[in-house]
Amino acid sequence: MDEAELQRFIGQEVGRTRVTVERSALANFATAVLDDSPIYRDLTVAQGAGFASIPAPPTFPFVMGHWGAFAEQQPEGAPGPGLGMVLGPLLADGGLILHGEQHFTYERALVAGEVVDLVGHVKDLYVKQSKGATMTFVVVETRCTAAESGELIGTSTSNVLVRK
C-alpha cells in the first residue's frame, strides 16, 4: 500500500472493549514491573492513602484490555476490527513491528472494580525512509472512560512502526 492508500485509516476506530478492572491483575502487574508497594496489595493501605480501592500502576492501561474483557459485557458489534486491520495489510509481505513511543495521560486514578470502556482510534499514519528501510508509523490513541458516566479517566497513545 502506498502512503495515499494508508491515509484512509486516519480517524478510523480500531477497537472498542468494555473492561472490568480486576484487583488480582493489578497486583500481578505491579509484581511484573518490580513494584512492591503495599498499596497494590492491601485494600486497607490503599484506602488509607485515599483511594476508593486498589489503584492501577501507571503503565497498566497499556495491557488492561487483556484482563477483565468479559464476553457478556462487550457492546453490540464489538470487538472492533482491531489494529490488525491496519497492520495486516502492512505486514502482508513481511516486516517487523516495533513500538516506537508510548504516551499516557491520567485524569484521575483507575481503581479495582471499575467498569471502563476502551475505544481506540488511528490518530496519524505516515511513512519515512531510513537507511534503505521503509518505516510506516501508526499512531493509535485509546481513551479510557467510565462505562456508566462516560467520564474520561485517561488516554494511552502508542506509536507503532512497521519496518521493512
Added chain:
Amino acid sequence: MAPSSLADVAVGDVAPVVHHRLTRTDLVRYAGASGDFNPMHHDELLATAAMQPSVFGHGMFSMGLVGTALTNYLGIGVLRSFSVRFVRQTWPGEELSTSIVVTAITGAGAERLVQLEVGLHSAEGEVKVAGQATAALPAPAG
C-alpha cells in the same frame, strides 16, 4: 519516602535510582502479566533464528520499571502524564538503572505541576528509553 508536597521538591532534584539486572524470568513474568507473548521475549530458539543475539525485553517492561521509580519517588496517583521513546532493546544480564530529574515546577494555586525528565540506561550508559513525566503535587501550606 515520597515527597508529600511541593515543599519537598526542587528543580534539579534527582529521584532514588531503581537498579535491576534483567533476567529471562523477568521477561516471562512480564509476558504473563501483560498478555504480550511475542516469542522474541521468551523463546530463545525463535529469537536467534530471527538473528537476535538472545531474547530481549519488552519495551513496556522498561517503561514499567521507570513507572515504578516514578511512583516510588512521587507517590501513587499523582502522575498526570508519562511518555517515553523506545531507543534500544534490553538484554538479559544487563544492569538497568532508572534516571529521573525534576526539570520545572509550573502553575499556581493549590496544585502545581512537577515536570520530570525520565529514562532507563544500561551500566555502559546506553539509553534504553527516554521521556518525560508530569505530576500534580499539593502546594506547600501557607
